[in-house]
Amino acid sequence: MSLVHALFDQADRAIGAHPASAVKRLTVRIGELAGVDCELFRTAFEGCREERGYGAATLETTLERAAWSCRACGAAVAPEGPLRCAACDGEARLAAGGELMLDRLELEVADV
């Protein structure tokens, strides 16, 4: 639930002066290691969108695969194995797939 509200907070900032009711579609990227259940997230979105003013918005989710890179040298690290850098034995850090992000907003802007 709180994730959905955080998403709408992000969207509020992103649309600036536009009314939330003009938002037609929200595209959200969900990392496979973000610990977010897509279906639960979708249900929470449906439950909150009216109260947040996004009554016209639909939700689109895309899954982002996890990717690791070396904390020391930045080289990509294979997700299998010990999660250490093959080049310098540095520690791996999660470079992608660890969070939920608002990717895109589509607005319907009325003609003046």
Ligand SMILES: [Zn+2]
């Ligand atoms: Zn390295």
